[in-house]
Amino acid sequence: EVQLVESGGGLVKPGSSLKLSCVASGFTFSSYGMHWIRQAPKKGLEWIALIYYDSSNKYYADSVKGRFTISRDNSKNTLYLEMNSLRSEDTAMYYCAKFGNYGSSWGQGVMVTVSS
């Protein structure tokens, strides 16, 4: 069974940094591209980043480009999202997700709150 477990969220001040992790199990992590998707309170879903299976390519939404960095460690089955220069509008639930030929799997999400 595919499992994705996010961690690392919390309450931080504007301008600070935070690094999220997503530990994967139940599939060959090193064979799949991985995504981060977020949802602000009472809002819809927003795709924010993708990393290829071998880290050869990374894509970002304009809203986070230059501030967020997606990375992975295939030896640890772990996906990361390093978030810098955080703003109040980054307050959201952050989900990691695996997409493949037979659909997707999502984690339960981790909450990030940016507030002074």
Next chain:
Amino acid sequence: DIQMTQSPSSLPASLGERVTISCRASQGISNNLNWYQQKPDGTIKPLIYYTSNLQSGVPSRFSGSGSGTDYSLTISSLEPEDFAMYYCQQDASFPNTFGAGTKLELK
């Protein structure tokens, strides 16, 4: 960016009723359209991928169809656990974009 227009935003319905949610892309997305259900606790459940393929474990009362720019999700006979938020998503191009959501609620 491809814009996804989802309708209706709210859908009151009764148990056993057949309902359809629509999603229109601002340009053709070649069937690269997925559907998700989100429960009030935030849990996201993938339902359908590539327009019409049922994700493993999803009941057969869910179905998807469409082509070009117009897509739809149909639930043939509503069960109590189906009342939730539904989102469409295109993954034809980056950034992948989602519809604004449809709240399926008990009439």
